[in-house]
Amino acid sequence: MSLSIQTNQLTKSYGRSRGIIDVTFGIQEGEVFGFLGPNGAGKTTTMRVLMGLLHASSGSATIGGLDCWKASTEVKKLIGYLPSEFSFDPGLRGAQIIEYLGHLRGGVDQSSVRALIERLGLxxxxxxxxxxxxxxxxxxxxxxxxxKPRLLILDEPTSGLDPLNQQEFYHMVAEVRADGRTVFLSSHILPEVEQTCDRVAIIREGRLVKIDHVAALKEIRQHDVELSFPDTASIEWFKTVAGVTSVAQGADERTLQLNVQGPLMEIIHLASQHDATNIATREPTLEEVFLRFYEPEQAPSALAG
Ligand SMILES: Nc1ncnc2c1ncn2[C@@H]1O[C@H](COP(=O)(O)OP(=O)(O)O)[C@@H](O)[C@H]1O
Ligand SMILES: [Mg+2]
Structure with a gap:
């Protein structure tokens, strides 16, 4: 059985508030597939429907051809799942929780448990x-x-991890991919999805806006750049440079505020020709990127229904 994931017009509403609307996507076995969207976009809702923890309002979701709701017991056995807020009996020790869940699963190799604990420094x-x-x-x-599940569903797996552990996690995903196993992970961090995934589905306000190879994320990746000069700076210097999507005066006449798509090389070169005294760059949050790229709804927090 191929462990592919398929959703078709999957919709889940929470009473009057929207959860997800008409979400359709497919993940092939062996893919590392990213689910990218700001907070409240609908990532957790989609994953909980796939895990058979939430009943969809309409549409369908299958894993390996099995219906995620009707065959949820069988489906869960196939998957390694990290929920969005992993919680457990607060009085149990880490080792006890892992041992208990290992017994429930069966067939867990203790040396692989020890290796994971060590890698993550737990x-x-x-x-x-x-x-x-x-x-x-x-x-x-x-x-x-x-x-070592054939399919991993991981809801914001790097949340709370420090940068070293994040890197270790990226290695773990790369190893799963090398094994030909499948990963479906959610994130609200664009560079993270770019680094770990083959394809990405972008979700915003409950609806999918794009499904593509991660290379397509380059088109929406941006930098905010602030340049300071010793004297009055001119917007004209940067207006026609490739990749510059906007130029404006900054806090005073000696600073400029740029929005740049793609490499910063030419900006830095030009800035130094004008004797720039400071260059500050910032990667906009996903919310900011989405507001620039995808038409916002009439009201930012408008809920359907
Ligand atoms: N239990 C719930 N009751 C009501 N609304 C909910 C519930 N869970 C999620 N929502 C709403 O569904 C939408 C999607 O939430 P969620 O799937 O948690 O997004 P994400 O995981 O992308 O942050 C949000 O608007 C959220 O407020
Ligand atoms: Mg979530």
């Missing part, structure tokens, strides 16, 4: 309530990866 002797958000996340990652 102290398994602490009680769950004593763990920081990042350490809870590590317990969640160990239990999702430990039985």
């Amino acid at each position: 102290d398994p002797s602490k009680r769950f309530r004593e763990y920081s958000h990042g350490n809870k996340q590590k317990v969640g990652l160990v239990q999702a990866f430990m039985h």
Whole structure:
């Protein structure tokens, strides 16, 4: 059986508030597929429907041809799942939680558990309530990866992890991909999806806006650049440079505010020709990028219904 994921016009409403609307996508076995969207976009809702934890209002979701709601027990057995807020009995120690979940699963190789604990730098002797958000996340990652599932569904897996652990997580995903196994992960961080995934579905306000190879993310990746000069700066210097989507005066006449798509090389070169005294760059948040790229709804927080 091929463990592909397929949703068709999947819709889930929470009473009057929208969850997700007409979400249709497919993931082939062996893909690392990213689900990118700002907070409240509908990532967790979609993943919970796939896990058979939420009943869709309409549309369908199948994994390996099995209906995610009707065959949820069978479906869950096939998957390693990291929920968006991994929580457990607060009095149990990390090692006990992992052991308990391992027994439930069956067939968990203890050496792979130890290796995961070591890689992520988790102290398994602490009680769950004593763990920081990042350490809870590590317990969640160990239990999702430990039985080497053919399909991993990971809801914001790097949330709370420090940069070193994030890198380790990226290696873990690369190994799963090399094994020919499948990963479906959600994130609100564009560079993270760019780095880890083959394809990406972009979700905004409950609806899919794009499904493409991650290379397409280059088109929406941007930098905000602030340039300072010793004397009055002219907007004209940068107006016609390739990739510059806007130029405006900054806090005073000696600073310029640019929005740039693509490489910054030419900007830096030009700035230095004009004796720039400072260059500050910032990567806009996904919310800001989306507001620039996709037509906002009439009211920013408008809910359907
Ligand atoms: N239990 C719930 N009751 C009511 N609305 C909910 C519930 N869970 C999620 N929502 C709403 O559904 C939308 C999508 O939420 P969610 O799937 O959690 O997004 P994401 O995971 O992308 O941050 C949001 O508008 C959110 O407010
Ligand atoms: Mg979420």
